[in-house]
Amino acid sequence: MSRTTLGTTVRELRRMTDLDAVERLHARIWGSAPGSSPLTAEVMRALAHSGNYVAGAYEDERLVGASVAFFAEPVGTSLHSHITGAVMGRGVGLALKTHQRRWALxxxxxxxxxxxxxxxxxxAHFxxxxxxxxxxxYLTRFYGAMDDAVNGGDESDRVLAVWDLAAPVPAPAVDVPADAxxxxxxxxGRPQSAxxxxxxxxxxxxxxxxxxxxxxxxAARAWRLAVRETLGGLLAEGARVVGFHERRRYVVRRATDPSLPRRSPRP
Structure with missing residues (x-):
């Protein structure tokens, strides 16, 4: 399947020459050491051959992004997007995600x-x-130690994002109540808890x-621990992230079940 979005053509990839190019692109984007790209062409070949999602984004036949995903639990309903890398500032990431969404649907x-x-x-904004x-x-130290240029020197905490394919795209503007x-x-430049x-x-x-x-x-370490404590703690209690405000802050609605514990971060 091939689709053109925002001037970018996205198509599924299966040939080793194409997958070798994806491996090199991802290595450049992540600043990986030679021979340690985030995902090898051989693994991508196996995933594509077995019916999973491997796609590249092109501008004038030049590879500018790529995404790899595989089927996940719950079986028959979910696709897990393992890696998406794209040049920034030209809508390539959105073109890839639009193609991936159509493929899944x-x-x-x-x-x-x-x-x-x-x-x-x-x-987070994207x-x-x-x-x-x-x-x-919230997944603490999800990938263990990482030494690429993007992640090196920090712990690999991640959040699991879930995209409901029936939800509107883009998301409606988040409503921040006056008493938030x-x-x-x-x-x-430093995190302050309250x-x-x-x-x-x-x-x-x-x-x-x-x-x-x-x-x-x-300071980077302080931010990692503070967000782990606040966002991680709230998600563990059943809170919901309802949006991202002004490109810089999460808006989180606490669980309303009074039987659940309510925990404030340590100031």
């Missing part, structure tokens, strides 16, 4: 899941605001966690 699937680093603002996916679980309160706020009983709470993110890892590892 053609197979009568109802949802796509993937993981992403909850500290990276542009990814996943929640542009696509309408929602984080459902911060549980985590950016104070001069205790609150508000039903809707806000969680700030740093301006650029990837740059912060290089320039101030201590």
């Amino acid at each position: 053609d197979r009568r699937l109802t949802r796509i899941t993937w993981t992403y680093d909850p500290l990276i603002r542009r990814n 996943n929640l605001a542009k696509l309408g996916a929602r984080p459902e679980a 309160a911060y549980v985590l706020r950016d104070r001069e 205790a609150t009983d508000a039903d809707t709470v806000l969680i700030d993110l740093p301006d650029d966690i990837e740059a912060l890892r290089r320039t101030d590892p201590g």
